[in-house]
Amino acid sequence: MKHDNINYFVVGTFVLSMLAALLVVLGLITGRTGDRDEYHTTYDNVSGLAVGTAVSYEGFTIGQVDGISPIHGNGRTRYKVEFGVMRQADGTPWPIPADSVARIVSAGLLSAVTIDIEEGGSPRFHAPGEEIAGSGQRDLFGALADAAGSLNDLTTSSIKPLIDDVGNSMRTVAAQAEQTVPQILRDLESIARRLNESAGQVNNLLSGENRLRVEEMFRHLDASLSRLDKLLNESTSVVVDNRSKINESVEELRRSVNNVSQYISEITFNLEATSRNMNEMSRQLRENPSLVIRGKPPRDAVDGQP
Secondary structure, three states: OHHHHHHHHHHHHHHHHHHHHHHHHHHHHHOOOOOEEEEEEEEOOOOOOOOOOEEEEOOEEEEEEEEEEEEEEOOEEEEEEEEEEEOOOOOOOOOOEOOOEEEEEEOOOOOOEEEEEEOOOOOOEOOOOOEOEEEOOOOHHHHHHHHHHHHHHHHHHHHHHHHHHHHHHHHHHHHHHHHHHHHHHHHHHHHHHHHHHHHHHHHHHOOOHHHHHHHHHHHHHHHHHHHHHHHHHHHHHHHHHOHHHHHHHHHHHHHHHHHHHHHHHHHHHHHHHHHHHHHHHHHHHHHOHHHHOOOOOOOOOEOOEO
């Protein structure tokens, strides 16, 4: 009997030890061990969230959701999500900038939903117990529905009217073409007939003796061009050979022009005086034509008097 009690005691001790170990392992798995700081955030929709949902900071797991409670007010319902964040190794709170955002994310289509805190750039950090701004997760099928609605609106309001306008324009162009194309074809036929007639006339012009005359004319033109080219070469040689004399002639001409320009002012003055004298004589003759016959000699100066 004594041995049975000892066996019971050993078995009970082993079971209690395993139970304690199981509790420790569960605590480590759930992240409820160690010092933690409580934070909370608010969402309009908490689909996929539950107690125990992991909380990460830029993808690094730092805690889990502790509770979700509804908040009713202002004609709508929101949900307060409380979660714990483990402290750092030195015992200080995890640094979460004040402008950080707690987003509901899912790494893949079939992955579990988590709350990931997107790090902000504010120099101030959240104190334990404060609220972190929340941003809900867009439902994939909702996003597809919104995209389909936008595409439908785009098709109805933009693409379809554009296609209708293009169709109307094409019909208008086709109607105009139906009226103008026959006339264009008739004009083309007329032009083709005229071209054929012109080609026939050109063939008649260049046939037989006319062709020989044209060839002869081109030969004379080539000969004239050759003589002209020779003449230009000779003229160039003459100019090059007599460049010094041409320069002397130009210099002499320049000196002559300078001499003429020096006397031009005197010539102009004399012409002006002569013009005044002619005007005075014409005036006197108009007043007294007899001056041509009876002229008064100028009086002599006496004793310095005129």
